[in-house]
Structure formats: C-alpha cells, structure tokens
Amino acid sequence: MGLxxxxxxxxxxxxxxxxxxxxxxxxxxxxxxxxxxDVVALRLMMGSPAYRPREAL
Structure with a gap:
C-alpha cells in the first residue's frame, strides 16, 4: 500500500x-x-521563527 x-x-x-x-x-x-x-510535502508549525530545536525535527 502506498503513502x-x-x-x-x-x-x-x-x-x-x-x-x-x-x-x-x-x-x-x-x-x-x-x-x-512517493513525494510528501507538509508544513510543521512551530512556536516562533527563532525556534531552537528546528533542526532536530
């Protein structure tokens, strides 16, 4: 089954x-x-542009 x-x-x-x-x-x-x-696009909404763990996600 596909995505x-x-x-x-x-x-x-x-x-x-x-x-x-x-x-x-x-x-x-x-x-x-x-x-x-097989291509996925999405947005992740974080608290602020200065969100520190952004790279970890």
Missing part, C-alpha cells in the same frame, strides 16, 4: 517535539500534508 495523507499525518504526528516531549499531532503542528506518489 496516504492519513499515514503521513500519523507517522509525523507521532514524533515528539524535543522541548516539551509531546507528539506533534497533539500540538497541532502538522499542517497541509500532501502526497503525490
């Missing part, structure tokens, strides 16, 4: 935000997921 928006949202949403230790989905951080074949 779906739902499977990507579940996988990325389960990742823990490094500073607060909560899943990204529970923080509402996963947005605008798009899947075209």
């Amino acid at each position: 779906t928006v739902q499977s990507v949202e579940a996988a990325v949403g389960a990742l823990l935000e490094p500073e607060v230790g909560k899943p990204l989905a529970s923080l509402g951080a996963v947005r605008d997921v798009k899947v075209e074949g």
Whole structure:
C-alpha cells in the first residue's frame, strides 16, 4: 500500500517535539500534508521563527 495523507499525518504526528516531549499531532503542528506518489510535502508549525530545536525535527 502506498503513502496516504492519513499515514503521513500519523507517522509525523507521532514524533515528539524535543522541548516539551509531546507528539506533534497533539500540538497541532502538522499542517497541509500532501502526497503525490512517493513525494510528501507538509508544513510543521512551530512556536516562533527563532525556534531552537528546528533542526532536530
């Protein structure tokens, strides 16, 4: 089975935000997921442009 928006949202949403230790989905951080074949595009909404652990994600 190929990638779906739902499977990507579940996988990325389960990742823990490094500073607060909560899943990204529970923080509402996963947005605008798009899947075209095996290519995925999405936006992660973080608290501010100066968000320190950005590279860790």
